[in-house]
Amino acid sequence: MKEFIEGSLAVAEAVKLCKPGVVSAYPITPQTHIVEELASMVADGKLNAQFVNVESEHSAASVVLGSEATGTRSYTATSSQGLFYMMEVVFNIAGMRLPIVMTCANRAVSAPINIWNDQQDSISLRDSGWVQLFAEDIQEAVDLHFIAYKLAEDKSIMLPVMVCMDGFILTHGIETVDMPSQEQVDKYLPKYNTTYKLDVTNPISMGLLAGPDYYMETRFAIEETHKDILKLLPKLTADFAKIFGRTYNGLVEEYQVKDAEKVIVALGSVCGTVKEVVDELRSKGKKVGLLKITSYRPFPAEAIYEALKNVPKVAVLDRAVSLGSFAPVSSEIKAVFTSKKKKPQVISNFVVGLGGRDITKESIKEMFKLLSAKELTNEFIDLKPELLKESYEQ
């Protein structure tokens, strides 16, 4: 049913439809509304789950690690510093192959203190083994939660999934969302059932020591599973389309890429703004396009190669930095084309919208304009030169 609903509340509703047994969280802006709403649902008897209030994100992640280990579908949400405080447990969850789903309301990290949106938080945890799926709008954020549980709990996968949605822009935005029915979700997402769980009648140990004789194989196994996810995700989204009537590729989305001379690569809500600019420039005869990456982990290198191999000029839009090196998404896009015969002549990279700096249509047009024969590295868009003048020497 179509509703006019805030992103956070829509996600809470989606999580409720997934029927988790345990929700644990420590509220942090801008995901607070999600867990507030879930806490209300539990208190009102609308969601039959245990809501565990904890004193920190480290504990929130630890609680869902424990509950998931008993074979109970579990959920948490966080953002920014909260995600960083979880970091140790985040790696543990992936290493223990626990299919937890977490929402990350993407936000900048301190210092300076900044509550606003960018994608530095989840991108900084890209090496944890978690799947990371990025939403363009609230509808996609909602739908990705169903797909996330379905993917995570697949017996051939058994890995946690982080659904990333831009803080404020999506979490605090209100728009029209088609909320699915419980019947649709039940049909798509069966009850969670796992062979390996903490069970007093059938005791096993989990999260044990693995010395040099064993450790490497556990990392290799996760790496292999990520390859399997690249094959499975498009199937899961095809099944999703049959039940819910909405089509996603799951890995990447090509928007006006086929004959494009210039393409921007981006993740998350900014893709909407880029699409607007693409339409505008196309109406003036400019051959431009967008490649949206939905699955950042696993990184869909093959799909990206196929989409961009004949595009002369590519601009990578990063909403995060890897200070001292290339911005994160751009370095991976460049890696896709290493030693390939067919490849873009130019791959320039742009850093945009850090700490909530607004990304306007003009910001995107500026990127297309700067995307020329000269390859640019870490080009910051919308910088304020007047703020850069102050120096320590004063």
Next chain:
Amino acid sequence: MKEIRIHARAGQGAITTASILGYAYFLKGMYPYAFPSFGAARMGAPMNAFVRVDSHPVRLRSQIYEPNYLLIMDPTLMRGFNCFSGLKEDGIAIINDKDTGSLPKVSAKQKVFAVPANEIAMKTIGRPLGNTALIGAFCAATGELALDSLLEAIKKRFSGKAMEGNIESAKQGFEFIKNQLRG
């Protein structure tokens, strides 16, 4: 596509205003995107909320720099800050104020309305929460939304006494501007 920019102080209900406006558009079958932009993220700090609405889903995620309509919840915000920045050539501004005496000059096609929304709210709700009176005035001044759509949106947002007060508020805000236009 129509764009509305709301100027307020945090705590004055700008997000509620944006969500009620958005919901009224939603009831018309339109696709609104209502969203806030926090300033210092503290009570009393100047902040904006926005509504961008179209006949198809809105994809543009930037803030609004060239609004068709302005809603100014607190006239003190106009001191030292140009709330009218970027207002479209034929744009309309509605200000929560007793009169338009202190307003900046606008171009020939632009219109500015003042509505004593807080005074209306004191009578109808008992607290100086002028949001719904201001949106009522917006409906009358712009013709964007029928009063009935707005009242339905208010019924969705509030219940009990708060609903009754806000409905009365919206009606009085609407009538205030209608009377001005008739006059």
